[in-house]
Amino acid sequence: MENLAPHFIELIRRASTDLPADIEAALHQARAGEDEGSAAQTAFDSILENVRLSRAHSTPICQDTGTPIFYVYYPTGWSTLALKKQIREAVEKATQMSYLRPNSVDTLTGKNPGNNLGDDFPYFHFEEWEEPYLKVDLMLKGGGCENVGAQYSMPDSRLEAGRDLEGVRRAVLDAVHQAQGMGCAPAVIGVAVGGDRGSSYIKSKEQFYRPLDDVNADPRLAELEQRLAREANTLGIGPMGFGGKTTVLSVKIDSLERLPASYFVTASYMCWADRRRSLIYRDGVATIE
Amino acid sequence: MASYDLQIPISEETIRSLHVGDQVRLYGTVVTARDAAHKYMKDTFFKGAAIPPAEQAIYDELARLWKGGVMYHCGPVVAKDDEGRWKFVSAGPTTSTREEPYEYEVIQRFGLRAVIGKGGMGPKTLAACQDYGAVYLHAVGGAATLIASYVKEVLGVYKKDELGVPEAFWVVRVEGFPAVVTMDSHGVSLHEKLYEESRARLAALM
Known part of the structure; x- marks a missing residue:
């Protein structure tokens, strides 16, 4: 061979030095949505300048x-x-x-x-x-974004979340809130529903290979992805947790088979440097x- | 909100004049320290009755550099230039909250005036900022090539072989290093405020 x-x-x-076009475009769009002169917009300016410099210099x-x-x-x-x-x-x-x-x-x-x-x-x-x-x-x-990933075993009484898509919605919003800016928001959130603890985490991360404009083939999940992205962005955490309008760039969800006893919701967090x-x-x- | 150029070492009076939201540019010597470095400091400098003789030199050097000085939570990508000198290639902040169990004591013992990182820190560090006159400075996470461009020179490195490149104490000279005050010496934390505000918004969605 x-x-x-x-x-x-x-x-x-x-991979290390040249950010994919769809992520960069989403960051430009997010910058345009922030208030003029805000800390959020200044953060996006640094992020986008860094993306340009890294590509030009071939540095991580x-x-x-x-x-x-x-x-x-x-x-x-x-x-x-x-x-x-x-x-x-x-x-x-x-x-x-x-x-x-x-x-x-x-x-x-x-x-x-x-x-x-x-x-x-x-x-x-x-x-x-x-x-x-x-x-x-x-x-x-x-590692920073890996550390803020979270897994929920449903039902979850703290979140009043059961074994259905409403429960999934609550779990994912909680994960985004707990992460605050620590995982380098704005994020792509990869979600897996079902599986065992291990397979659910793996499936949640596989979502990051999907292009941002990819529409989920399952209309129920496609709708939930849109809704979660919209709702997460009302939390006001913003880039870096500075406060702002863009906390997530996209939410991607998939499901896998589960045992009758188990119902996991796993949210993996990918930093803006996706x-x-x-x-x-x-x-x-x-x-x- | 104001902008300040800060020359390191920084006086207590200057630090106490800063407030959350202020933008700063740093000039002078900064030392990196992250997870393994914090554990090393706790185990070696703070736990026992005396510092082991073999570790005294590094303690003295850190004490000199951090009196009125600045720590950076960072594990850089480094390279050697043609003359064999280290340089920072890519050097953004790492998540600071992991150092929360250690930082009060580090600020107290060394007299740090500023800690640079990302994601913010908790109530113990905020208390140290109040008690001893320090601030937490937020750099833009992931903006690593851009931030490395403000690191003009690597002056030295400690514990590289024991702790590895990302975890070593790197002593660097910075010029115009940009950061935002997100925790000040008056007990105000942007992170605490945003956590509470976002929690209320989360409740509305549930």
Whole structure:
């Protein structure tokens, strides 16, 4: 198999330094909606200037380059072992090139090996598919926003929330309120309903791969996504928690099967620096979207 | 709301003249410290009866730099330039609330005048700001390339090998570093206020 590591390094560089167009457009729109001269608008000015500078200088948009989360879709016959080796090699090189901060810490010893590698770091998900080409989706998930994610086991008496979409609505609004500005608002909120504790968190994060303008195929969830985005923005938390009109950029929801005993609502929080890129490798040609 | 250029070290009188909402630009020496650094300080400097001899030098240096000085909650992306000198590539603030259990004592012991971070801090830190004359300064989270452009020089680094690059004490010279006062020495916290206001709005949606 050909060595694709140089393409993976480029995927990492783009993800870390070049914010996707849909996120940048949403930030511009949010800036326009804030009051002239407000702290919120000043924050958006810094955010947007930073996005421009990072792209121009090829430097990380945020110093917390997060957990690199790789979703690899490969045609039948490809070696996932070889792909994993090449991606790990690319992660190490990208760290040396300062596209990534050395972020992987041994939890028991506190040691940072300095190369972003460990038995369980970075994070991989491999999936064989029927397409004739390779697609690698990369998300850089920062720690500050990861810390404010929340999971609710329904029913929740504090929120007077039951096992239905009204309960989901209450849980998600509570999560946005608890997060305040600590996860670097404005956020994209990824929500999963159902599953077990682990699968629900994973599904909630997979929502961040969806483009912002993506409309949910399920009309009930599509409606709830719109309503939650609208209502969350009435909370007044604003960018960075400075107060303001934009607290979330988008809400994305999916459901998964659950056990009769369990009903989890999981809200993952993605900071405004929503860094995701995809590498397509087809007929020997690599493109990054 | 006003704008101020602050030269570090900063006097208590100057800090007590600041109010929530004021914009500041910082000039001088700032030292980064985040999670592992706070735990190290607590365990090494504050817990025992005496500072271990091997740690005395770093304590003395931090005491010198932080008397009237500024701490920055930041774990930077760094690189070495052609001459082998460190530089900050990307260096925005990290979430400050994790240091809430430690910060009162750090402000008290070292005489810090300002802590820069993001997301705000809690009642203990707010009390330290009142008791000893300090402020919490909010930088824009995620604006890391922009903020690194105000870091003009890396003067030194402590505990890099033990704690790793993001968690080390980086001593840097800043010029015009921009931040907003969100907790002042008069007991006012923008974070507390917005939490309460947003809680009332949340109740209306429930």
